[in-house]
Every structure is written in structure tokens, then in C-alpha cells.
Amino acid sequence: xxxxxxxxxxxxxxxxxxxxxxxxxxxxxxxxxxxxxxxxxxxxxxxxxxxxxxxxxxxxxxxxxxxxxxxxxxxxxxxxxxxxxxxxxxxxxxxxxxxxxxxxxxxxxxxxxxxxxxxxxxxxxxxxxxxxxxxxxxxxxxxxxxxxxxxxxxxxxxxxxxxxxxxxxxxxxxxxxxxxxxxxxxxxxxxxxxxxxxxxxxxxxxxxxxxxxxxxxxxxxxxxxxxxxxxxxxxxxxxxxxxxxxxxxxxxxxxxxxxxxxxxxxxxxxxxxxxxxxx
Amino acid sequence: xxxxxxxxxxxxxxxxxxxxxxxxxxxxxxxxxxxxxxxxxxxxxxxxxxxxxxxxxxxxxxxxxxxxxxxxxxxxxxxxxxxxxxxxxxxxxxxxxxxxxxxxxxxxxxxxxxxxxxxxxxxxxxxxxxxxxxxxxxxxxxxxxxxxxxxxxxxxxxxxxxxxxxxxxxxxxxxxxxxxxxxxxxxxxxxxxxxxxxxxxxxxxxxxxxxxxxxxxxxxxxxxxxxxxxxxxxxxxxxxxxxxxxxxxxxxxxxxxxxxxxxxxxxxxxxxxxxxxxx
Numbered sequence: 001x002x003x004x005x006x007x008x009x010x011x012x013x014x015x016x017x018x019x020x021x022x023x024x025x026x027x028x029x030x031x032x033x034x035x036x037x038x039x040x041x042x043x044x045x046x047x048x049x050x051x052x053x054x055x056x057x058x059x060x061x062x063x064x065x066x067x068x069x070x071x072x073x074x075x076x077x078x079x080x081x082x083x084x085x086x087x088x089x090x091x092x093x094x095x096x097x098x099x100x101x102x103x104x105x106x107x108x109x110x111x112x113x114x115x116x117x118x119x120x121x122x123x124x125x126x127x128x129x130x131x132x133x134x135x136x137x138x139x140x141x142x143x144x145x146x147x148x149x150x151x152x153x154x155x156x157x158x159x160x161x162x163x164x165x166x167x168x169x170x171x172x173x174x175x176x177x178x179x180x181x182x183x184x185x186x187x188x189x190x191x192x193x194x195x196x197x198x199x200x201x202x203x204x205x206x207x208x209x210x211x212x213x214x215x216x217x218x219x220x221x222x223x224x225x226x227x228x229x230x231x232x233x234x235x236x237x238x239x240x241x242x243x244x245x246x247x248x249x250x251x252x253x254x255x256x257x258x259x260x261x262x263x264x265x266x267x268x269x270x271x272x273x274x275x276x277x278x279x
Numbered sequence: 280x281x282x283x284x285x286x287x288x289x290x291x292x293x294x295x296x297x298x299x300x301x302x303x304x305x306x307x308x309x310x311x312x313x314x315x316x317x318x319x320x321x322x323x324x325x326x327x328x329x330x331x332x333x334x335x336x337x338x339x340x341x342x343x344x345x346x347x348x349x350x351x352x353x354x355x356x357x358x359x360x361x362x363x364x365x366x367x368x369x370x371x372x373x374x375x376x377x378x379x380x381x382x383x384x385x386x387x388x389x390x391x392x393x394x395x396x397x398x399x400x401x402x403x404x405x406x407x408x409x410x411x412x413x414x415x416x417x418x419x420x421x422x423x424x425x426x427x428x429x430x431x432x433x434x435x436x437x438x439x440x441x442x443x444x445x446x447x448x449x450x451x452x453x454x455x456x457x458x459x460x461x462x463x464x465x466x467x468x469x470x471x472x473x474x475x476x477x478x479x480x481x482x483x484x485x486x487x488x489x490x491x492x493x494x495x496x497x498x499x500x501x502x503x504x505x506x507x508x509x510x511x512x513x514x515x516x517x518x519x520x521x522x523x524x525x526x527x528x529x530x531x532x533x534x535x536x537x538x539x540x541x542x543x544x545x546x547x548x549x550x551x552x553x554x555x556x557x558x
Contacts, residue, residue: 017300019298020298021293021298022294025305026425027392029304029425029428030428061432102434103435113300117378136417137417140428147426148308148381149419155382156381179381197415
């Protein structure tokens, strides 16, 4: 079994699962989501994802999709367990199934769509190529909603330019990637955009800082300009499904790859932690 | 029959219609839409909507959902005809049904979801209440995508404040409503935000200017501050499903309602045209 999906109590192969056309995710993108890595059928950092999920729901005033938080956790762990091995568990909650009206429906009952699929992590340390792009997104990037059109367009543009990820720039400063957080290492110090409405509070971003602290590596939370990326020793690209990647190119110019020691130290510590958690 | 819905060749009552969980509308909001009024089972200004629909598709590089434009038109007219009388026809096209990846799937085949439902227009000239709200939306508001979370949140906030519509303000200037365009009339002249990435090129917005020209009423396309709304003679709120409304209140203060003659002249001319088109 390569994948298994769930919707409001029903299980089916992901390709066969259907949902009502009147689920507000379908016509408004009115929902929030999470995606986490699992190994040995056990989700990694699930608590962090569930906490952020709850925050996202709160921001947009969507009801929790299950009777209890434990119930959601049980469903998600069950999906991972059914697939086993290594993969991604994804889940989203939309506000309701209701006739199309902008304002919230009365007595809204939220929906839970989830799936787990087999997907090996592979060697994520292979250097990647980046390109910058104007950050035209809405100013609630801290909420992980289903409104991802600008992210999709940026990802596709990056792909068409032979790049692996797009780096958003707003008012001259790097915010984050189209589906990742961006950081630099300069003189053994990590520099990363502070949390707020302009970036997603990445789970791996917070892990990066936790691991850095443990290793005695300094960090500073502030935005940086693309120019700083060119002179950085390493450019890091983090996400829950690809962990700690690093970049060798930005807009066709060589970047980073000058402090592999620090990079591999961070990666090594992170992987040890992840492996302990998913044994 | 109160409604009828369509998805890629299948017809069903809207409440019963289902779509694949892997339609990219579901998890990315990766699609564009239109909604038009119909009367006597005949859609009004369908050409304008179809033209904008095609523009939206082009902006986000989504393939046309039917073999020909005539085929889509036939499906939409068929839905309106099946319901008859007065109502709304809605349709949306998402990029593809495919496993979740940000970049576009190869050989994407786009999806068409559509429905027509009975909904009387009623007396839209009853004055409405407005409130301003910070415009945090992305900067591609000219494209009618399914990414509507900020619009939903604004609509709901307006409703909770006893208002009928939210008016977005960006950098001190009014852009548009959460699901309408906003205009003012001052000294017999219409002032309306120019088209561009900050507002939707409303079909009724363009009709308003066409009708004004016919009536010899001057207009100017430029943004205005909320302060100008307080001193305006009329504040107009237009949309394809509610036509020409006007406001009596903004943020709890009285506005407009001082040039009913011009307002009713515009409404009268518009309704005559609409009625001719849908006889």
C-alpha cells in the first residue's frame, strides 16, 4: 500500500477519495493544513505540527475537526502506521461544507482530510539552486492556509528556470521560500528572519535554532537582503519534508558551500534527534 | 429544482456532487472562478465573464477546461436553462487532479466545476452599511482565484459588526470591497479605482462606466481615501450578483445618500439594459 487517505471518518486510497463540492476548501481555500515526515511509521515532531495547526485554526476561527486533540493525533498516527516505513502525512481542515457565502456559515462543522503516503527522504544534503522572486503574498504568511496560488506560481517559475526553490523578497528583504524557510550562516552564526506575519513559523526552523543552541552555534533573528546571501558561508533551506538543504546557487551566481563543517554539524545533530524520536 | 451542479461531465444536485480529494482546488486553491446572474434562465453579460475567466486562466497558466469556448458557454447556458427563472451561475476551473506538488503537474488536464442555483435578486437599492479593513491581500487581485481567505475573514468581520460589506484600504487608499468594487459619486462625477493588480476588473464596474458614458455622467479612474467617502454624495458598491448597491454608513458614520437622482438614473439605465439582454 503506497498511500491511504481519510475524510471525515471514511478511508480510501488517495486517488479514489472524493469530497463534497461544497467543502469550503474547494471554492474558497477556506482551510489550514500541515505536513509532517514519518519514519518507521512514526510521525516526527508531531507535537510541533499539532500545536501550529491549532494556532492556524485559531487565527482563522475554524473549529477543531475532531472531538478531542487526542482523536486527531490517533487518526494521524494510524495513517502513518498503516503505510509504515518512511513518508509524509498531510492533513487539512476546512471551515465547513455549506452553500457558497463569504461569511462563515452558522453552526459550522469543520472537515478533516488527511493522507499518508510512502516517500523516502533521500539525501537532502545535495546542493540546490535558488532564484529570488517578488513576494506578492498576503500578509498572514504565519497562518498555514490553503491559499497557495502565489507559492505555486513561484515554485513553477523556479522549476522552469532550472531551480529547486524560489526565495521571496519583500521590500528588499528575504522573507522565506515558496515552501521552505531560508537562513544563512556567516562566520559560524546563523541568521534567520524573525517570526511574524511575513513568514511561516517553520517547525524545522525552530528545530534548527534548538539544535544550534545545543551545539553552541550562535544565531540572530532578523531579515537579510539577497546581497547577504551572496557573501554568506552557507545558505540553508529548511522544511518539514526536506529537512536541512543548502544552496550552491542564487540567480545563477554561486553562493554558500563555504562552511560544510557547520552545515554537517547541524545536519548530524538533527538527524540523530529525528532518528531517536522515530525509532 | 433549486439547483444543479456539474463536474467534468457529471450532473448532480449541488449538495450531492463530489470531486476528487486530489483536485488542486482542494489543497492549493489552485483555480479561478466566475459567478454571473441569470434571469429567465438566461445568463447576463456572460461574454464579459467568459472573457475575464479566460484572462484569469492565462495569468495563472491553467488550461481551458473544455475543448472549445463554445462548449463551456453551452454547459453554462444549459445549467441556467435547467433552473430557469432568476439565479446565479458559478463556475471554477482548477489546474489538475494530481498528487500534491507545488510545481504544475506534467500534461495537466484542468477541471470544470459549475452550478446554477435559484436566487432572486430582490431590491438591491436598499442602503447598506460598510466598514473599512486593512487590505492584506496578495498583489494579484486582478486574477479571480480561489484564494479567498482574506476576503472571507473581512466579510465575516463586517457581518459581526452589523455591516454588509468590508472596504479594503491599502496604504491609505480604498482598493475594493471583499466581494465588490467600491466607487463614489461627487458633484455628479463617478470616481473609481483604476484597474490593475490591486482590484478585480469588475464586470459591473465596467458596466457602470459604460452606462455613465451613455447618460453623459463623467467619471474619473483613480484611487480615493476613505475620507473622500465621507464627503461623497453617493457611495456605490457593485458586484455581478448584487448589481448597484449604495451605502448609508461607513464605520458607523453616515455617508452618501445625497444624490439619489444620479444613483437611480444609473440603476434605471442598467436594469433596462440587463432586462433587454435576458428577455
